[in-house]
Amino acid sequence: MKFLRVIQRIADKLEGILKIAVTMSLATIAIVVNVAVFFRYVINAPLSWTYELSQYLLIFTVLFAASIALRHEMFVKIELVENILPTKLRRVAGIMAHIFVGFLLLFCIVAPKNMIKQALLTHTISPAMKLPMTLVYRVLQLGFATMFIFLLFGIVDKIVQKHINNTREDIS
């Protein structure tokens, strides 16, 4: 249990970093979109990089915010069948659901490998910001890896919580 608590503390620290990152990323999107409007309509000198930057920041925000959401089980699911299952079966279904999501995320981490290889070979860069596309695809890969790690953190949270509940029951 001590080991799991250490993992939980690491998870909290990492979540804190991601929290700042996604907040700053979304704030930058809001600023960049308004800067684009200002330059286009007020100064009449449209900027070419604003759309691209905000789109890439959106991908960054989605992947890392989704990681936090995954830890705290914030994704929409249908609980209709789950709710009518007996407690034991419900627990099994929950464990299976976590395993399946983890399985998918592992494939997602590997999947961009060829995109990166291709972008490296052809030296693909983004049209406006001249950003190497390998960087963008690596963020995609990193995002999936973070989601996988945070899925595991979510499982650790559950085990620790269950242990706390059991201890409480024993005491009472």
Add this chain to the structure above:
Amino acid sequence: MISIVMIVFILLLAIGVPIAFVLGLSSLLYLWIGEIPLVLLSQRFFVGIDSFLLLAVPLFVLAGKLMNETGITDRLINFFIILMGHIRGGLAYITIITSVFFSGITGTGAADAAAIGSILIPAMIKEGYKADYAAAITAVAAIIGPTIPPSVAMVVYGASAGVSVAKMFLGGIVPGLLIATVLMFVVWRSAKNLNVPVRERQLTLSSFIKGFFDATLALFMPFIMIGGVIFGIFTPTEAAGVSVLYSAIIGFFIYHRLTLRNLLKQIYDTALITGTILVIIAFANLFGWILAAEDIPGVVARAIIRITDNPFIILLMINILFLIVGCFMETLASVVLLTPILLPLAIAIGLDPVHFGIIMVVNLNIGLVTPPVGVCLFVASPIANVPIEKIFKAAIPFVVAMIGVLLLITYIPDIAMFIPKLFLK
């Protein structure tokens, strides 16, 4: 092969795998069985969210949150209480009218129900309204939110169907106002029967002027945003960005209710919501590719046309399907899933994609107030302290009225298409 994928899809949903990952896992299975390169998984995921249009989703959600945080909701409600509080059922009408104006800011039903309900449900109960009635009227009024622009569901439909979001926004105006009118009619019919109380205080000129000036900035916001899109000043995404700036300026410098800490918290909450919504859309992009590869839209269209080729009945069947799906699935997930399957059929029977989108959004949003997944019922229930079943029972006359409006929107295309045709050729 697709039948195995669909069985796995349903099984995964049943064991409680989140919808986003159900889409991803089913697609992964298809790629594996079909020996299709895995790179397609990441390519379609990337393409699914690499969209300037989808930037509107977090920005509209953030604008709504900031507006709520700055006290815009309170001021709107206060103004309408001054204006109509003395009429029988006044607070019920106010809930609907505030929803219309608040819809012009937030674009999501659950947000509207939470923001408006937290103020008006306790106020209604205090005035002597039955708690289930107060909760029901708030839940059903929140449906106006995703119909009147801006609407997150319309942005998602626009991105899925490749349809102009500006046209969708304009197409939602009349249906949204029609729903509001019909709901007010039901309130008027039921107010006397249910002995809904009347307030003593009458409207005075001075209180009207004070309330109006207090709420001016809130009242103008929908006009700035919709006007901006109609006259081509902003794209929908830019309108969303400007609305964030507008609400932040109001919050910081005019109402002095917004702090930096608060602003950052709202941005963070919005990021989390964005993450959960857009991962669904990203995986749905891959799933949509599979449906297209297997010609599922064609199969569905042919199967339906084999039963009947009467557009009237086909539209009725589509509406019934949407109503059933809306009861069980979250709105945005349903939009991304059903659009690629049913849009080709709708076009084949002569429906404009914008009109079809409006039907879909209005219809699926009725699911916000129908069990078992009626989000607005879940939001209103703890505020009113009434079980969901009781709220739904009280909401039945309103739901029936809304289905009536839905049929009008379906069979009289000009209700939705009049304004888009007028402003955007």
